[in-house]
Amino acid sequence: MPETCKKYFIKTFGCQMNIADSNRFARILDELGFTRSDSPSESDLVVVNTCVVRAKAEDKAISYIGEIERIRKSGSKVSVILAGCLVPLVNENEIKRRFPVILFSINPENVDTFRDLVLEHCKPVPDCEKISDDVIQKDSGKSSFHAFVNIMRGCEQHCTYCIVPKARGNNASRKYEDIRDEIKWRIDNGAKAITLLGQSILDYGKDWQDKKPISSIKGDDLFRDLLDRISIEFPDIWIKFLTSHSKDLLFETIDLIASRDNISKFIHLPIQSGDDGILKKMNRGHNRDDYFKLVEYINNKIPDVRLSSDIIVGFPGENLDAFEQSLDLLRRVRFFKVFTFLYSTRPSTAAARMKDDLPIEEKRARLNRLIDLQNLITLERHKELVGEKLIIMVEGPALKSEEMLMGRSLSEDIVIFNSVDFVSTGDFVRVKIIEERQRTLIGEFVDRA
Ligand code: 5AD
Ligand code: SF4
16 A cells, blocks of 8 residues: 555544444545554544533543644644534634634535545545555445444434434435445445444334335334335345334334344433433333333343333432332343433533532432442343354354354344354354353354354
């Protein structure tokens, strides 16, 4: 590779949406002849893909940009492309004044313009050989055999604590044909599993209302129709999806998930709180009983479901009773996994105007109680899997031991198992679960699947 090639580095904060966008940025930069580097200090361009969902995430992104600014001041020619959810929330001139290292910013609603913006701001790289065959290899959040596919952008749910709708804008669904073509392209380039992404994925297509751009997508629930078609059109591909709003998951969609072998039985169903009063103040659009009914239906239809959830602790007005309701909900539902968050006030959200006078120490103590309880439940759920045989896709060596391999099932069980010579990344294998751990399962290789 000639020396004139510019090097880039991408730092991603936040959710799978950002990971998917970063993958796309990487692909475009690769195509334009940039080369990836392992560190920002050796790069000419650093894309900082920011998250603002909680104040801590925003602070981390800002201090990261500060670090690059210092690298620049110490003599490097590095520039930053500011991306992600911080962009729509700040004035571009102001942030550039604060951090002159920023070359330009790209709004998450306009990621399609990334290529043009790069060409506008950076000199084209002369005589670069195209990096080709290993581009796809590196283009993935999990492994090169797994790909994220965005089916829509934005969120119009307006949960009162959440800044995402402001950062990500209104729903914008992609046409079925475009999604299908991207999946085909991904498969041609090695993908064996895909995760369909949308911030509130069950709203897929609702932005079209009467002007449906594609006659082939029909029915009263366009997400279900999409899932139905994709799972039929790509029968050999594992299909996963994120994230379902708990008020919008229809029984018919659950029936579909139950009826297809290639659709993941991992359902991430954020509830946020177990208390009716708090759910109302959060504007979640349902109460705990509705949630229990939904969970009951899911458990009946999909006995091997892996339910997971998000819970916020310390939302304004959460008293001890309300918090206990969250603990009670965890005990009753017995999720496989729960992502727990301390409430973080976000500017200009409805909840930011609510009285929030609970001391932070109390909030932290509640969070710890919740985490401790869920850890026990997760371990119990994992224990229930001991003795079962699961099919997993091998993702590579286990983090802690090179002699072990790591793989993931269609339903997101992470399994560490004994390395076998003839098995490599991307293979499907059957493993027998022999031991439970907090985050993972320990398995024994049985055969190729
Ligand atoms: N404070 C704490 N957690 C939040 N989340 C969203 N906004 C906030 C906030 N202001 C959590 C929710 C959501 C997840 C992605 O982040 O639980 O489901
Ligand atoms: Fe935020 Fe609610 Fe939209 Fe999720 S559904 S991104 S929590 S507003």
